[in-house]
Amino acid sequence: MAELNGSDRAVDFASLRKDFPLLAREVNGHPITYLDSAASSQRPFQVLDAMRQYDETTHANVHRGVYGIAEEATRRFEAARINVGRFIGAPDPSREVVFAKNATECLNLVARTWGRTHCHAGDTVVLTEMEHHANIVPWHMLAAERGLHLRWVPIDDDGALILDDLEQLLDGAKLLALTCMSNVLGTLNPVRRIADLAHAAGAVVVADGAQSVPHLPTDVASLGVDFLAFSAHKMLGPTGIGVLWGREELLSELPPFLGGGEMILDVRKDGFTPNDIPWRFEAGTPPITEAVGLGAAVDYLDDIGMESIRAHEITLTTYAMAALTERFGSDIHIFGPKDAAERGGVLSFTFRDVHPHDISQILDQYGVCVRAGHHCAKPLMRRLGVNSTARASFALYNDETDVDTLVQALDAAGAFFR
Amino acid sequence: MGSADRWDTGLMPGMEDLYREIILDHYRSPRNRGELESPPAHRVEGFNPLCGDEIVVTLEVRDGGVSDIRIAGTGCSISQSSASLMSAAVKGKPVTEVRELIRTFKGMMSVHESTLPTAGDGSAHEDAEATEPEAIDADALGELAALQGVVKFPVRIKCATLSWNTLAQGLDEIEAPA
Numbered sequence: 001m002a003e004l005n006g007s008d009r010a011v012d013f014a015s016l017r018k019d020f021p022l023l024a025r026e027v028n029g030h031p032i033t034y035l036d037s038a039a040s041s042q043r044p045f046q047v048l049d050a051m052r053q054y055d056e057t058t059h060a061n062v063h064r065g066v067y068g069i070a071e072e073a074t075r076r077f078e079a080a081r082i083n084v085g086r087f088i089g090a091p092d093p094s095r096e097v098v099f100a101k102n103a104t105e106c107l108n109l110v111a112r113t114w115g116r117t118h119c120h121a122g123d124t125v126v127l128t129e130m131e132h133h134a135n136i137v138p139w140h141m142l143a144a145e146r147g148l149h150l151r152w153v154p155i156d157d158d159g160a161l162i163l164d165d166l167e168q169l170l171d172g173a174k175l176l177a178l179t180c181m182s183n184v185l186g187t188l189n190p191v192r193r194i195a196d197l198a199h200a201a202g203a204v205v206v207a208d209g210a211q212s213v214p215h216l217p218t219d220v221a222s223l224g225v226d227f228l229a230f231s232a233h234k235m236l237g238p239t240g241i242g243v244l245w246g247r248e249e250l251l252s253e254l255p256p257f258l259g260g261g262e263m264i265l266d267v268r269k270d271g272f273t274p275n276d277i278p279w280r281f282e283a284g285t286p287p288i289t290e291a292v293g294l295g296a297a298v299d300y301l302d303d304i305g306m307e308s309i310r311a312h313e314i315t316l317t318t319y320a321m322a323a324l325t326e327r328f329g330s331d332i333h334i335f336g337p338k339d340a341a342e343r344g345g346v347l348s349f350t351f352r353d354v355h356p357h358d359i360s361q362i363l364d365q366y367g368v369c370v371r372a373g374h375h376c377a378k379p380l381m382r383r384l385g386v387n388s389t390a391r392a393s394f395a396l397y398n399d400e401t402d403v404d405t406l407v408q409a410l411d412a413a414g415a416f417f418r
Numbered sequence: 419m420g421s422a423d424r425w426d427t428g429l430m431p432g433m434e435d436l437y438r439e440i441i442l443d444h445y446r447s448p449r450n451r452g453e454l455e456s457p458p459a460h461r462v463e464g465f466n467p468l469c470g471d472e473i474v475v476t477l478e479v480r481d482g483g484v485s486d487i488r489i490a491g492t493g494c495s496i497s498q499s500s501a502s503l504m505s506a507a508v509k510g511k512p513v514t515e516v517r518e519l520i521r522t523f524k525g526m527m528s529v530h531e532s533t534l535p536t537a538g539d540g541s542a543h544e545d546a547e548a549t550e551p552e553a554i555d556a557d558a559l560g561e562l563a564a565l566q567g568v569v570k571f572p573v574r575i576k577c578a579t580l581s582w583n584t585l586a587q588g589l590d591e592i593e594a595p596a
């Protein structure tokens with residue numbers, strides 16, 4: 001990996017594939033074609049080894065022990081925090097990066113702490129029609145509890161947000177919840193522009209980076225948002241750990257999320273004093289091994305360079321859209337922006353009248369893993385007028401061969417259900 | 419890329435258990451499609467939260483029997499064919515027999531934890547075969563026995579049972595004391 005350092009150097013993506021042990025396996029007698037990284041990505045040896053090495057040599061609980069390996073474990077855990085913060089351009093990584101279970105828990109954390117502190121009866125929260133349930137349901141719950149109004153930024157038929165009436169939608173809003181990239185359409189939203197308008201209206205901006213952070217260079221300062229949530233398991237890291245970045249001045253005035261150990265400075269019979277940020281939001285023993293794994297994943301991505309990864313995925317997405325439309329014409333409908341430069345490597349599609357379940361079942365026979373369903377975005381599905389779609393999504397380890405295999409397997413599915 | 423026969427759809431190993439000819443036939447030409455006017459017919463909706471599929475069963479019960487039934491909604495080949503097969507099987511039958519059939523069908527679809535596929539070499543479907551649910555009464559099920567292969571594909575079981583659960587709910591509602 002070392003020789004790949006620096007984004008000016010051409011990256012040999014084909015050679016990276018062998019870093020991912022799972023990609024060497026077969027499925028139903030065929031080499032695996034893994035096209036479901038938007039749901040969860042595979043992990044390279046570098047991540048698996050770092051976690052194993054930590055478990056075998058260093059593990060102890062963090063922040064409590066005075067003995068050597070406990071201190072070392074704490075150092076590794078906090079180093080991962082700094083590493084992740086640096087990866088997304090956090091101005092103050094040691095204070096602004098909170099670890100939680102996943103992106104979903106991070107978004108709930110914001111609703112429960114910032115939301116409960118600042119949102120009162122009659123207040124408005126603005127969402128978009130393309131949000132994942134993880135960035136909808138916590139706001140529904142808060143709205144039900146506090147008597148809030150939800151307003152929705154609509155999308156057009158190409159899967160882009162319609163921003164014409166955004167200022168009216170934001171008028172008087174307390175908070176805007178917005179995904180950086182749709183997990184269904186692949187749409188990359190103009191987050192900066194929207195965040196600036198939201199701030200002008202006095203709203204705080206919560207961004208869902210679950211799909212964008214793994215695939216695009218991220219700099220929270222230029223993104224212009226107040227909170228950003230993402231999950232390690234979609235960026236080559238393990239399950240069980242998610243990241244919430246928040247502006248220092250916002251985080252520091254928030255009450256705790258869950259109660260327990262780690263999150264307190266003092267507990268008395270008549271009450272408690274919460275800890276400083278970020279530990280205030282991390283009740284109980286945190287995902288330590290997972291943090292080490294996430295740190296290693298960030299190193300791996302950094303070594304390749306997020307600019308190179310993005311360029312690779314644009315090339316691959318362009319190739320895939322051309323190959324699918326060339327082969328299937330009007331039999332396939334791909335949702336979202338037509339231009340790969342305006343979207344991520346997530347292709348949701350319908351194929352003739354073959355149900356996505358049946359498509360994905362037949363594709364599985366050829367070792368091709370795609371997702372079928374509503375992708376936890378039911379309001380968006382209703383807007384698109386479908387119950388479900390099939391979805392192929394790419395990561396840095398995918399290549400043109402994977403796309404060719406997808407096309408041929410779809411051909412077979414089409415023939416089977418003729 | 420595999421050899422040329424990798425793409426031969428005639429040979430789809432493992433698939434013939436799921437997509438039996440009868441199933442594909444009912445998928446391509448579903449029986450009793452549509453909705454009866456309700457009232458007088460009873461209308462029930464069923465949902466598969468996994469995939470968002472919806473099914474609408476309208477049925478008429480007269481003199482203790484299912485005198486007519488229609489199926490509407492959208493779904494995959496398994497849910498659509500199961501609903502179609504079900505409509506053909508229950509139409510004209512006494513409600514007591516229909517309830518017995520629902521029980522038998524759901525028994526066939528019940529899958530034990532040990533039969534769920536595990537990670538490994540991709541032979542999960544074969545693994546499932548070893549611990550198949552107890553033999554079912556194929557005579558009682560007739561054409562419906564074609565759906566038996568679905569239990570080897572646990573995520574699809576909900577597709578197969580959706581219309582049956584919806585029908586059972588409809589019968590309960592009809593027979594519930596007013």
Ligand SMILES: Cc1ncc(COP(=O)(O)O)c(C=O)c1O
Binds near residue numbers: 132135211242
């Ligand atoms: C856009 C988006 N937001 C949030 C999530 C939730 O991520 P997790 O399940 O890791 O909490 C996902 C993952 O499915 C996603 O795609």
